[in-house]
Amino acid sequence: MPAPSSTRPGSRSLYRDLRARIGDGSYAAGTPLPSTRVLAAERGLSRGTVSLVYEQLASDGFVDTRPGAATRVAAGAADRIRTQGRADDATEPHRQMPDSDRLSAFAQRLQAMPLRPSAPDPAGVIDFVYGPLAGSDFPTLQWIKALRRAEGQRSQRLEYATPLGAPELRQALQKHLHQTRDIRCSTEQILVVNGSQHALDLCARLLLNPSDRVVVENPGYRMAHQVFAAYGAQLVCADVDDDGLQTAQLAALTAQAPAKLAYATPGHQFPLGGFLPIARRHALLDWARAQRCWLIEDDYDSDYRYTVRPEPSLWSLDRADCVIHVGTFSKTLSPQLRLGYMVLPPALAGLFAQAKLLTDRHSATGPQRALAQLIDDGSYARHVRRMRRKQQARQQALLQALERHLGTQVRIQGAASGLHLAVWFPALPASCEAQLVQAAAQRGVRVYPISPLYLQSSSAQATHAVAGVVMGYALLDLPEIARGVQRLAEALQSLR
Structure with a gap:
């Protein structure tokens, strides 16, 4: 059935129209949606925009996607849409967007992306979300004392600070990174910077032009993909295996046209958890040097190593000054602090400082100076060691619960490090992933489908034939983890 016409251009209109047709039964469960090519031609949109809308529908559990097959309406989607209808209607004025012809090209690309803030959990829900940390893990007393000392040392002259960041923190980071990385x-x-996402935005803003090619991991960190795409870059997908980025693919992927930028998570690949071996690290650097390509090393949670020994960072191995090292304190202290950092090649340092000055002047100095004190007096290192033990205990509880309740019904990736696991269900096809997530939600458990982290244009999705979820554990206590997995097992059984 052809997609409905709309008087309002853009992806928001397309998403709402498709969602409405699913909700009113025009697209019944199991009905294939039009191909992205056909729908793009009918709506006057790009195929990429239509693909993003389909990805959002899949993320919301309204459609099922399978590699090489048509996108079909998911079972129960109409009921869920009708249930949500009243709440959505109440918030609809806040979701309105201007017509595309009144927006910049950047804004139009941004408008097409399914960017949504996280919603709070209802009482009693066990949330295996990745990203948030338990509030009880924050070193509150040490932080308050450090912040009080920092604010007590405020100078008489209140003026804008250097965009590079507080000198105290940069000096502390210099020593810390030398010792740990x-x-x-x-x-x-x-x-x-204000977290790693700010760093990625600066990289995209300063290093990319529309249509430039960016090599990304697939599956990979969705908000990295989105920030590059928002600036008009063309994403080139490199597949991922148990060891991370498959560097052997890089030469073929860029044989016809070089890449301007590459993005990798070598310390703990997101979401599959691979740890990039030293040979692949050298291969990645050799390729980047030959391409004259900038290489972003996202070191987002490598403080949490359990069964792997540390390998040299890409930065420490780089001899061509092409690596941009990005780190954050969101996974060790709190994402609410919005504290991260970049280590830049000498040729880029001044330019990035100018861009920081132009966009937000500088990050708040009080928290920076407080953090510098915690690093200098050893409090931060002690906190990280304590958190590594706690997170490993949580991970072990999750692994044991998966073994006890699901056994051979699951396959696990990424247990060597990090704050999440990739959990696969070999007997459950990928088309049932949304149903599993919904069945778990009905039992008071939130798990997160892995399909939205795959880019549709890559051969990697062809290997994604079974259902999988990402399960974070940093927010939960041990009894919650055990109860959550038991409920997940009940959800899986209900689909059988």
Whole structure:
């Protein structure tokens, strides 16, 4: 059945129209949606925009996607839409967007992306979300004391600070990174940013033009993919295996046209958890040097290593000054602090500082100076060691519960490090992934489908034939983890 016409252009209109047709039964369960090519031609949109709308529908559990097959309406989607209808209607004024012809090209690309803030959990829900940390794990007393000392040392002259970041924190980071990552750099190469997403935005803003090619991991970190696509870049997908990015594919992927930028998570691949071996690290650097390509090393949670020994960072191995090292304190302290950093090649340091000055002047200095004190006096290192033990205990509880309740019904990836696991269900086809997530939600458990983390244009999705979920554990206590997995097992059984 052809897609409905709309008087309002853009992806928001397309999403709402498709959702409405599913809700009123025009697209019944199991009905294939039009191909992205056909729908793009009918709506006057790009195929990429239509693909993003389909990805959002899949993420919301309204459609099922399978590699090489048509996108079909998911079972029970109409009921869920009708149930949500009243709440959506109440919030609809806040979701309105201007017509596309009144927006920049950047804004139009942004409008097409399914970016939604996380919603709070209802009482009693066990949430295996990745990202948030338990509030009880934050070093509250140490932080309050450090912040009080920092604010008590405020100078008489209140003025804008350097965009690079507080000198105290950059000096502390210089020593910390040398000791923990073998990164040798000057303080002028360190830029303090508002979390790793801010760092990625600066990289995209300063290093990419529309249509430039960016190599990304697939599956991979969705918000990295989205920030590059928002600036008009063309994403080139490199497949991932148990060891991370498959560097052997890089030469073929860029044989016809070079890449301007590459993004990798070598310390703990997101979401599959691979740890990039030293041979692949050298291969990645050799390829980047031959391409004259910038390489972003996202070191987002490598403080949590359990069964792997540390390998040299890409930065420490780089001899061509092409690596941009990105780190964050969101996984060790709190994402609410919005504290991250970049270690930049000498040729880029001044430019990135200028861009930081132009976009937000500088990050808040009080928290930076407080953090510098915690690093300098050893409190931060002790906190990280304590958190590594706690997170490993949570991970072990999750692994044991999966073994006890699901056994051979699951296959697990990414247990060597990090704050989440990729859990696969070999007997459950990928088309049933949304149903599993919904069945778990009905039992008071939130798990997160892995399909939205795959880019549709890649051969990697062809290997994604079974259902999988990402399960974070940093927010939960041990009894909650055990109860949550038991409920997940009941959800899986209900689909049988």
